[in-house]
Amino acid sequence: EAGVAQSPRYKxxxxxxxxxxxxNPISGHATLYWYQQILGQGPKLLIQFQNNGxxxxxxxxxxxxxxxxxxxxxxxxxxxxxxxxxxAVYLCASAxxxxxxxxxxxxxxxx
Amino acid sequence: xxxxxxxxxxxxxxxxxxxxxxxxxDSSSTYLYxxxxxxxxxxxxxxYIFSNMDMKQDQxxxxxxxxxxKHLSLRIADTQTGDSAIYFCAEIPSGGYQKxxxxxxxxxxxxx
Numbered sequence: 058e059a060g061v062a063q064s065p066r067y068k069x070x071x072x073x074x075x076x077x078x079x080x081n082p083i084s085g086h087a088t089l090y091w092y093q094q095i096l097g098q099g100p101k102l103l104i105q106f107q108n109n110g111x112x113x114x115x116x117x118x119x120x121x122x123x124x125x126x127x128x129x130x131x132x133x134x135x136x137x138x139x140x141x142x143x144x145a146v147y148l149c150a151s152a153x154x155x156x157x158x159x160x161x162x163x164x165x166x167x168x
Numbered sequence: 169x170x171x172x173x174x175x176x177x178x179x180x181x182x183x184x185x186x187x188x189x190x191x192x193x194d195s196s197s198t199y200l201y202x203x204x205x206x207x208x209x210x211x212x213x214x215x216y217i218f219s220n221m222d223m224k225q226d227q228x229x230x231x232x233x234x235x236x237x238k239h240l241s242l243r244i245a246d247t248q249t250g251d252s253a254i255y256f257c258a259e260i261p262s263g264g265y266q267k268x269x270x271x272x273x274x275x276x277x278x279x280x
Contacts, residue, residue: 098272159210162209
């Protein structure tokens with residue numbers, strides 16, 4: 058089966074600009090996660106969806122980050138405005154039960 | 169809250185066994201996962217173990233779980249240069265809808 062797809066793979070923006078990432082989960086996976094992975098650290102959960110509802114967004118900086126999962130399939134994560142400390146890899150994962158499968162990630166560089 | 173700790177770095181010679189260690193804090197029933205991340209790539213699921221198991225073997229990989237000490241290890245037999253990567257331990261409480269906690273990752277360097 059096809060894996061989790063993410064785009065773009067790389068993005069370079071200047072601080073205060075906006076950026077959006079897209080994720081297409083594995084078909085049939087009801088749960089979708091967005092993680093932020095800063096260089097040298099493990100992934101940190103930003104938001105978890107179950108179908109199109111938010112299960113956990115306690116670590117999402119809601120003043121600048123937003124995410125949606127329309128129709129319970131694809132998801133977008135947006136940052137507006139970006140800060141230097143947002144430079145990281147943004148990973149999307151999906152799961153049918155408890156086991157998560159990850160996409161390749163989007164590497165964001167904020168200058 | 170949950171916490172997962174790993175050593176940062178491990179260096180082994182090709183052909184030797186590698187043992188990567190992890191400790192966790194959640195005492196409730198949980199899944200424990202090992203993921204591999206190569207440079208520029210996402211996380212690849214290697215194996216997982218449920219907390220009512222002591223050991224799981226999958227080809228060159230052996231996972232050992234010491235529930236009393238909340239200690240998890242991943243043994244890679246006959247380590248190859250292609251095993252060079254960062255290995256993440258992750259703790260996931262069972263039952264879904266629970267927050268996943270990843271360790272900081274152990275960088276495995278395999279010397280030819």
